[in-house]
Amino acid sequence: MGKPTGFMDYERQDKTAETPKERIRHFREFHTPLSKEEQEQQGARCMACGVPFCQSGQILNGMASGCPLHNLVPEWNDLIYNGNWEEAYARLIKTNNFPEFTARVCPALCEEACTCGLHEKPVATKANEFSIIENAYEQGYARACPPKVRTGKKVAVIGSGPAGLAAADQLNRRGHLVTVFEREDRIGGLLRYGIPNMKLEKQIIDRKLAIMEEEGIQFKTGCNVGKTVKAAEILKEYDRVILACGASEPRNIKVPGRDAEGIYYAVDFLKSTTKALWANQMKLKDGAYISAKGKKVLVIGGGDTGNDCVGTAVRHGAKSVLQLEMMPKAPDQRADNNPWPEWPKICKTDYGQEEAAALFGADPRVYTTTVKEFIKDKKGAVCKASLVKLQAKPDEKTGRMMMAEIPGSEYSVDVDLVLIAAGFVGSESYVTKAFGVEVDERHNVKTAPDGYETAVKNVFATGDMHRGQSLVVWAIREGREVAREVDLSLMGYTNLSVQ
Numbered sequence: 001m002g003k004p005t006g007f008m009d010y011e012r013q014d015k016t017a018e019t020p021k022e023r024i025r026h027f028r029e030f031h032t033p034l035s036k037e038e039q040e041q042q043g044a045r046c047m048a049c050g051v052p053f054c055q056s057g058q059i060l061n062g063m064a065s066g067c068p069l070h071n072l073v074p075e076w077n078d079l080i081y082n083g084n085w086e087e088a089y090a091r092l093i094k095t096n097n098f099p100e101f102t103a104r105v106c107p108a109l110c111e112e113a114c115t116c117g118l119h120e121k122p123v124a125t126k127a128n129e130f131s132i133i134e135n136a137y138e139q140g141y142a143r144a145c146p147p148k149v150r151t152g153k154k155v156a157v158i159g160s161g162p163a164g165l166a167a168a169d170q171l172n173r174r175g176h177l178v179t180v181f182e183r184e185d186r187i188g189g190l191l192r193y194g195i196p197n198m199k200l201e202k203q204i205i206d207r208k209l210a211i212m213e214e215e216g217i218q219f220k221t222g223c224n225v226g227k228t229v230k231a232a233e234i235l236k237e238y239d240r241v242i243l244a245c246g247a248s249e250p251r252n253i254k255v256p257g258r259d260a261e262g263i264y265y266a267v268d269f270l271k272s273t274t275k276a277l278w279a280n281q282m283k284l285k286d287g288a289y290i291s292a293k294g295k296k297v298l299v300i301g302g303g304d305t306g307n308d309c310v311g312t313a314v315r316h317g318a319k320s321v322l323q324l325e326m327m328p329k330a331p332d333q334r335a336d337n338n339p340w341p342e343w344p345k346i347c348k349t350d351y352g353q354e355e356a357a358a359l360f361g362a363d364p365r366v367y368t369t370t371v372k373e374f375i376k377d378k379k380g381a382v383c384k385a386s387l388v389k390l391q392a393k394p395d396e397k398t399g400r401m402m403m404a405e406i407p408g409s410e411y412s413v414d415v416d417l418v419l420i421a422a423g424f425v426g427s428e429s430y431v432t433k434a435f436g437v438e439v440d441e442r443h444n445v446k447t448a449p450d451g452y453e454t455a456v457k458n459v460f461a462t463g464d465m466h467r468g469q470s471l472v473v474w475a476i477r478e479g480r481e482v483a484r485e486v487d488l489s490l491m492g493y494t495n496l497s498v499q
Contacts, residue, residue, distance in 0.1 A: 003045075003081060004047075004048065006044030006045045006046070006081070007046075007047040007116045009044070010041050010045055011121070012042070012120075012121035012122070013034055013041075014034075014124050014127050015031040015032060015034065015127050016031065016032045017030055017031050017351075018030040018031075018032075019358075020351075020354050020355040020357075020358035021358055021359065023198070023351075023355070024315050024355050024359065025315075026315075027197045027198060027273075027277055027282060027315060028197060028201060028282070029197070029198060029200075029201050030198060030351075033127070033130060033131060033134070036085075036131070036135070039080060039131040040082075040083060041081075042123065042124045042128055043077040043079075043128055045116060045123045045124070046073070046074050046116075046123050047115060047123075048074070049074075049115035052066075052074050053113040053341040054071075054073045054113050054114050054115075054123075055067050055070050055071055055072060055073045055074070055110065056070070056113065057070050057109075057477075060341065061338075061342050063342060064109055064343065064474075065112075065342055065343060066109055066341070067109055067110045067473065068109070068474050068477045069095045069102075069473055069476060069477050070095055071092070071096055071110065071129075072091045072094065072095060073123075075088075075091045076088040076091045076092050076128070076129075077123060077128060079091065085132065085139070086136075086139070088132045089133070089136040089141050089142070092129065092132050092133065095497075096476065097166045097169045097170070097480070098208065099130075099132065100134075100208060101162065101191060101204070101205075101208075101472060102472060102473055103127075103130035104130070104199055104204070105191075105195055105199050106126065106472060107471065109473070110126070111125050111126060112344055113341040117340070118340050118341075137207065142211070143211065144215045145215065146214065146216050147172065147174070147215070147216065149175050150175045150176075150177065151174070151175045151176050151177075151490070153240075153490045153491075154176070154177045154178075154179070154240075155168075155171050155176050155179070155238060155239065155240045155241070155242065155486060156178075156179050156234050156237070156238040156241045156242070157242045157244055158225050158244060158245055158431070159180075159181070159182065159189055159243065159244035159245040159246060160180050160181075160187040160188055160192075160219070161188070161190045161191060161244060161463060161464070161475060162189070162190070162191060162463070162472045162476050163244040163463025163465075163475035163476065163478050163479040163482075164189065164242065164462075164463065165180070165187075165188075165189075165212070166478075166479025166483070167242050167462060167479040167482050168479075169217070169479075170480055170484070171486060172212070172215055172216055172217050173215075173496075174483075174491075174494075174495075174496055176487070176490065177216075177218075178216075178218070179219075179220060179238070180219050181220050181223040181225050181229065182219065182221045182222075182223065183222070183224035183225070183227075183228075184221065184222075185222060186202075186221060186278075187205070187219050187221060188202070189246060190246060191205055191472070193267070193274050194267060194270065194305075195270075195308070196270060196273070196311065196312055197277060197282075198351065199351075202274070202278060225431065225434065226430045226431045226433070226435075227430060230434075231435045231436075235435075235458070235459070239490060240458050240459075240486050240490060241435070241460070242482055242486060243431065243435065243437070243445060243454075243459065243465055244461075244462050244463045244465060244479065244482075245427060245431050245465050246427070246463060246464045246465055247425070247427060247443075247444070247464035248267075248424060248427070249424055249427065249429075250265040250267055250420065250423075250424055250425070251420075251423045251424060251425045252420065253300060253371055253422060255371055255372060255373050255374065256373045257374030257375055257382070258374060260375075260380060261376075261382065262381045262382040262415075263382055264290055264417075264418070264420070265419075265420050266301065266305045266308070266419050267305070269290045269309060269312070269419050270309065270312060272289040272290045273289050273290070273316075275288075275289070290417075291316055292313035292316035292318040293316045293317040293318070294317060294318070294319050295318055295319055295416035295417040296320045296322075296413075296414050297309075297313045297318045297319075297417045298371075298385055298415040298417070298418045298419070299323040299324065299364075299419045299421055300324050300371060300418065300419065300420050300421060301323075301420065301422045301423065302324070302327070304350070305421040305423075306323055306419075306421035307323075307350040307351070308352060309323075309419045309421050310352035310353060310364055311350075311352030311355055312352075313419070314352065314355045314356055314359055318417075319416075320360060321360065322364055322413060323353070323365045324365075324366055324369050324370060324371070324387070325366065325367045325368070326368065326369070326390060327367065327368065327403070328367055328392070329365075329367045330345055330348075331345070331347065332347055333346060334346060349363065353365060366387075368390045368391065368403070369387050369389055369390060370390060371385050371386070371387060372387065372388045372410060373385070373386040374386075374418065375412070381416075382416070382418055383414065383415070383416070384412050384414055384415060385412065385413055385418065386410055386411075386412050387411055387413060388410045389405070389409035390403040390404060390405060390406065391406050423469055424464075425442070425443055426439065426442050426443025426444050427439065427443055427444065427445060427464075432445060435454075435456060435459055436456050437454040437455065437456050437461065438454070444466060444467065445461035445465050447460070447461055451485060452482040453489070458489075460482050461482075462478045462479055462482035463475045463478050463479060480497075481498050484496040
């Protein structure tokens with residue numbers, strides 16, 4: 001694939017980013033793509049390795065190695081190298097319903113498993129994917145293709161995140177009549193309100209939704225199934241129901257002072273900014289969102305959501321930002337017990353942390369630290385946080401290593417705004433109770449082994465609601481798989497592909 005000597009002839013090039021101090025002035029995407037000619041040259045670096053781990057999606061040591069969608073990476077790298085962009089698009093969408101999303105927000109598991117990356121820098125696969133899909137829109141390849149035959153079968157999808165949208169897209173292609181229900185005012189789920197504009201501008205979502213509507217999918221917003229819409233009505237009207245509501249129950253921090261004003265879940269903070277930007281032509285209007293302007297911000301949690309909070313707070317004009325991570329700092333290089341092609345367990349500095357460091361002079365992250373107590377002022381607002389250092393110790397009962405407080409290590413910091421980005425604890429109970437489905441100890445919906453059908457007749461579950469909090473690429477994979485299973489149950493056979 002590509003040019004036989006391409007990986008030796010050409011250095012890796014990627015999209016260029018605005019400097020941190022430039023990009024914090026706005027809420028737009030901040031990368032500039034390569035030219036088409038430069039991108040074709042990057043396709044040449046794909047080295048015909050024989051065993052393309054980039055598309056394997058296998059689980060190694062508990063982590064995915066390569067793309068869970070089994071994207072045909074070497075094929076479309078070769079196609080763009082040879083200038084065949086339309087065919088590259090056809091191969092890309094064969095396995096991925098939404099490359100316009102994954103090319104922006106996926107952590108590029110394909111690149112970390114790239115054989116070229118074993119000794120040199122990996123192929124710029126994510127940037128290649130971005131160029132393929134954006135070129136397809138520019139040239140008109142990415143257009144509506146409604147099914148020619150309808151089956152008359154009706155499917156309801158509850159939730160419009162990537163899993164729900166992928167399931168809807170697949171089932172609509174098959175000819176079923178699909179309706180997607182969303183409790184928010186706009187379609188997109190976590191793509192819309194969980195991911196900031198800097199990573200995924202919302203017109204990118206709307207561009208794809210317009211195609212899906214033209215292809216025949218119905219979208220209903222403001223429909224909170226289980227509250228404003230009865231589950232029994234959905235079950236009566238539709239032949240099959242897919243629950244794709246996400247793992248949207250945020251994990252709380254249960255310490256003294258938690259009821260102080262000025263403490264918010266990260267998802268509420270990020271959502272308020274996105275809604276305010278949308279309502280005022282990409283400009284923030286005072287009083288319309290949870291503001292970090294002029295405040296000393298404490299972000300609890302070191303994952304993607306925590307980083308998004310850091311980047312958003314910096315753009316608000318925060319006075320300072322501190323980000324807590326319970327775990328120790330990961331090594332800067334692969335450890336001997338973490339060999340390629342496993343996912344590299346190394347320290348990565350994301351865009352928000354880069355921006356905070358550029359603005360305030362230091363990385364905002366503090367490791368092996370958690371909150372012990374929130375202190376209120378006379379008005380009941382948070383004014384300080386008591387922190388404590390942690391160390392790994394074996395649990396007395398299980399022997400498992402746990403993070404335990406170090407006695408006498410407490411100290412306090414001044415804070416005006418606290419954002420809890422400690423992950424999620426599973427699906428929200430009002431939805432699962434409304435449909436009568438069982439959940440496991442992690443509050444994920446129980447389904448048949450290696451499948452998606454619940455114990456309730458004609459009800460299926462997928463995405464984060466089924467597997468727990470995960471990546472967009474896994475959500476799309478599960479949406480494709482549940483669609484195949486639903487189609488089989490409706491028709492007795494299926495020609496929907498998963499990969």
